[in-house]
Amino acid sequence: xxxxxxxxxxxxxxxxxxxxxxALQTKAIINEHVDFExxxxxxxxxxxxxxxxxxxLGLRLDGTRFRLLYQDVKDSLEALNNALIHHIKGEDKK
Numbered sequence: 001x002x003x004x005x006x007x008x009x010x011x012x013x014x015x016x017x018x019x020x021x022x023a024l025q026t027k028a029i030i031n032e033h034v035d036f037e038x039x040x041x042x043x044x045x046x047x048x049x050x051x052x053x054x055x056x057l058g059l060r061l062d063g064t065r066f067r068l069l070y071q072d073v074k075d076s077l078e079a080l081n082n083a084l085i086h087h088i089k090g091e092d093k094k
Contacts, residue, residue: 040084040087040088041088043084044081044084044085044088047077047080047081047084048081050077054074054077057070058070058071058074
């Protein structure tokens, strides 16, 4: 059987405050242990896996009004990939 609990506004605010505070602390702890260099390498590998799909998308949109939007996305992904590669190789300037 479900039990209904009625909270005052102050109790609800306290519970929300504690929940948010706990979530932020947990996130901070998690972020301290993330290997961002590994994540960057994995992101670059994911971009490489997307390449065939991106080419297929470009062929399907060729001649449509969406081609320019596709080209913008493709150019942005290429720039991101190049930046990730430079970072992985240690060639980027921080």
